[in-house]
Amino acid sequence: MAAYEYLGMPREEIDTPVLLVELEVLEANIEMLARHFRESGKHLRPHTKSHKTPAIAHKQLEAGAIGITCAKLGEAEAMAQAGINDILVANEVIGPKKITRLMSLARHCDIMVAVDNPENLAQLEEAAARAGVKPRILIEVNIGHNRCGVAAGSQAAVELAKAAARCRHLRFFGLMGYEGHVVDLEDREAREGGARECLQRLVNTRADIEGEGVAVQICSASGTGDYYLSTTYAGITEVQAGSYALMDVAYGKLDLGFGYALSILTTVVSRPSPERVITDAGLKALTPEHGLPLVKDHWELECHALSEEHGRLRTRQGTSDIPVGAVLEFIPGHGCTTVNLYDQLHAIRKGRLEAIWPVAGRGKSR
């Protein structure tokens, strides 16, 4: 039986655990952020690492996104195969095999890739010349997250940008930075204060580079927790927010106005006592590193632990008469890594299954 034979079935009849996206909420989230970018005059290049799903990326593009951001080559390949053209791989592409893949991909879409060291830049230039393609380059700047990136405000950043601008087979487009250590802080003051420091570093580095006569077209940064700040910086041209589309418990705490579009449908499999409810969604159905799930529409139930195959709930007070076989919905703590566990996303509208979308960017670990 093909998947389409299930379309139209009520949500509660889909066997569990299964990953759901509520289309009304997804579309409202996409529209809300798109409106902000239309009004601010800045560009949104949504990070698709959260959903990894071409069908959702296309909705973001239709709503006005300039292109998409991917975390790695495998995701970019999946998105290009789904017809998406303007793609930033917001990471370094290292090693001869991946560089060969990158140059092949450059024939099928307008790819842009991050660079943070001169040796890698030289390898890319040589490979692009050999392949006869001209990928775009952004210099990744470490603006405080201390992961990859050349140091903000350093001479090395200026030199790397100048070297990139001299390349004949790479097109230097500008800079990117990511304030990943502050973007999801629940404390608004700490988040915004930290983000401002980071964004200022990026803008200053841009000024350093332009001061040397190198033109910067793109300056990309930020995420769901601080997109509204970066659009106030004249020097920043585009934003990589991604989690806003599906959302999760961790970003929900920031009270940004986006709704929970993502959930896991789960069945009660055991009622060992009146206070305890055991369901069939555990660590293989959702990830715990940003916190445990909420139980939608059942705030009397609290998930206190996830085993590999079980969600372990208890009543917040008193007892519950929810029976074995009842269906619950978890809002996951971390959407990005939860989606990564699934091959398919089940799209729901008005309580019924409207589409089954392949999570085409999953499993592309490489």
Place this chain on the structure above:
Amino acid sequence: MAAYEYLGMPREEIDTPVLLVELEVLEANIEMLARHFRESGKHLRPHTKSHKTPAIAHKQLEAGAIGITCAKLGEAEAMAQAGINDILVANEVIGPKKITRLMSLARHCDIMVAVDNPENLAQLEEAAARAGVKPRILIEVNIGHNRCGVAAGSQAAVELAKAAARCRHLRFFGLMGYEGHVVDLEDREAREGGARECLQRLVNTRADIEGEGVAVQICSASGTGDYYLSTTYAGITEVQAGSYALMDVAYGKLDLGFGYALSILTTVVSRPSPERVITDAGLKALTPEHGLPLVKDHWELECHALSEEHGRLRTRQGTSDIPVGAVLEFIPGHGCTTVNLYDQLHAIRKGRLEAIWPVAGRGKSR
């Protein structure tokens, strides 16, 4: 190019991140535990939730395992399709859709399934009658883990066993319990003390049931951290250990004599400072809930954080001259959920790729 065209390639040439199993270590682990069971006269029914890979399950059976344990129906279906016959689903099977699948599966293998409540037992009996199959049943007993299971030593446990024994279309075989809250405790005394309490509860419950004239053939419990204890109990007939085959950092701390067979090959993608090393394996390549990975053969490097796509390492003291592009190996904190991220397991012998095995039980969230 088909996968077999890559066979024979040196491990270091496989593009990263990729999940590896070292066959020499895997085979030694399997043989070490098999020897213990040959000598103890007890049965090993290895839990395949750790590897989810039929090729490994077959190695365990060849070494003498009596059958296998699965965490859920989807895994059992994958294993049955790979020709495995004697399968325990060590969980309750709830809801009409899953029960229908279970009865279909019962035509293709000798399935055994856990039950912890009388309504579910009645549903299984009715479905088995309708399908004309006779699956085996174990009563799941809560021996202290407080997840699923009927309370150890309770009248309810005895009644459920008696009801199961009366079923005409289900074959009652006995009991299972799992001391999951103590099985991986690093403190040996706490682990063994806790396990003894739990195992005694299981053995006592068995005696209660047999005291009512109900024969118990199988009494199943325990895991990698305490298998050697349960084989000393006359009332326990088989053990569900699973992690011993691949191992991980969490179980490595217990010093049980099994080697690390599982690893993730990862490439250095950035060297932002002499003390910092960034690699391409993060939360989408391995799981953190039981701890961060070790860096094999590079004990001078410490993984202090995993981002979604990055392993973040620092030197334990001084600096490191490991270059961008170098290949490292992570031993994952938790093998079971790490394997669950991958579609394939790359099997290595003598430093070369010997096989690419589908992780057939992955993605069977249901």
